[in-house]
Amino acid sequence: MKRYEITEQDQKDLDNRFVYHAPAGDQTERYMALRNAARMGAKIILEMCPPSRERSVALTRLEDSVFWANASIARNENE
Numbered sequence: 001m002k003r004y005e006i007t008e009q010d011q012k013d014l015d016n017r018f019v020y021h022a023p024a025g026d027q028t029e030r031y032m033a034l035r036n037a038a039r040m041g042a043k044i045i046l047e048m049c050p051p052s053r054e055r056s057v058a059l060t061r062l063e064d065s066v067f068w069a070n071a072s073i074a075r076n077e078n079e
Contacts, residue, residue: 016075017075021074021075023074024077025077027073027074027077030073031070031073034066034069034070035066038062038063038065038066041062042059042062042063045058045059045062046059
């Protein structure tokens with residue numbers, strides 16, 4: 001079975017991706033602000049869009065965006 005080399009940078013990236021990042025400073029407040037903004041967006045989607053697969057996908061993508069925004073803060077400010 002063919003295998004590829006894991007570079008030093010690959011290992012550093014893995015170590016950062018798959019570890020708990022305890023909140024520091026004002027991170028908790030920013031996480032909450034992002035979640036609250038997304039919640040308001042989700043409410044608008046529910047009010048304006050008919051129940052459908054597309055509406056469900058829109059809500060899921062909104063949830064995804066909060067996850068990635070929070071990960072951006074957590075993964076890149078604790079270095």
